[in-house]
Amino acid sequence: MLMGLAANRLHHESTEGALLEFLRLAESGLREMDIGFHAVGRTYDAITQFGMLQDYPQLKRYPRGSRGGLMKLVAEVVGMPEPGRTLDGAIYLIDPVDPSSIFPEALALKRQCLIHSKPFLSTVASARDWLEMERIHAGLPRNPQADALHAFEKQTIALIAHDALKPTMLDFAARNFDLLSRFGRRVGTGTTGQRLNEMAWSKGWPADTPWVDRFNSGPLGGDAQIADLVLDGRCQRAIFFEDPHVARQHEADIQLLERAVTTVTYETVCTTAPQIAQRWCDAAVLRSHQKPGREQG
Structure with missing residues (x-):
């Protein structure tokens, strides 16, 4: 598996940065899975400067972002004809x-990951959750250090979808109804929330109890309301099916929610591609039936 790797300056300028914290928590698991990285210049430099991933042959330096490094990652998410130049996703x-x-290159990286159904991991929690997901799919025992990410009964999950992807969200929620029902609370915006409640009631959820707590529609501020939950630590996971092909009339509200998620980088997992969300659900079910293995990060 080959991933792009980049981090904004705040996350790698000191040993307390999120990039270094992620590698400390995840290094053994990354080595176990033999995951390769194409790392943008300053991100790579920080990894070597602080002595992380020592003697790791799967780490390759790309130019700095100002010299096209992030643009190269975008092209490799799409896929290049040369061997070893197609990424499976990006952190x-x-x-x-x-x-x-x-x-533009930062926005394009996310957009192309969405279009090509590849993980785009913008928080430490998302990257750790993805690593555990891939370990489970590889047949490895669950890592106890990731148990907190899977304590669903104590968590709130947001289920949000743009108009073109509302049917996809309904199908996803119906297919994974039992898993999603394990969460302590589910929240959604406007029409999506209402349709999810109707789906849940059709499956026998008590008719006088909402399966999803509804906030305003996105254009009327629902994204901002859920962003407030995220910032206060009251929403730990967001499944946000974004449509990369259409203009979004309430772009600022959507960006606000995305910024809230990245602000609390250690606490919130965000998934935006339906195929990746399903892969996570499949892994979560498999993991729930496993006994813990040794800690891997």
């Missing part, structure tokens, strides 16, 4: 107040 730890996080 891009975002500082939401860093201007480079909204440069």
Whole structure:
């Protein structure tokens, strides 16, 4: 497996940065899975400067972002004809107040991951959750250090979808109804929330009890309301099916929710591609039937 790797300056300028914390937590698991990285210049430099991933042959340096490194990752998410130049996804730890996080190449990296159904991991929690998901699919025992990410009964999950993907969200929720029902709370916006409740009632959920707590529709501020939950630590996971092919009339509200997720990088997992969300659900079910193995990060 080959991933792009980048982090905004805040996340790699000191040993307390999110990039270094992620590698400390996940290094043994990354080595176990033999995951390769194409790392943008300063991200690579910070990894070597702070002595992380030592003697790791799967780490390759790309140019700095200002010299096209992130643009190269975008092209490799799409896929290049040369051997070893097609990425399976990207870890891009975002500082939401860093201007480079909204440069065209940064936005394109996420968009192309969405289009090609590849993981785009913008928080430490998302990257750790993805690593555990891939370990489970590889047949490895669950890692006890990831148990907190899977304590669903104590968590709130947001289920959100753009108009073109509302049917996809309904199908996804119906297919994974038992798993999603394990969460302590489910929240959604406007029409999506209502349709999810109707689906749940058709499956026998008590008719006088909402399966999803509904907030306003996105254009009327529902994304901002859920962002408030995220910032207060009251929403730990967001499944947000974004449509990359259409203009979004309430773009600022959507960006606000995305910025909230990256602000609490250690606490919130965000998944935006339906295929990746399903892969996570499949792994979560498999994991729930496993006994814990030794800690891997």
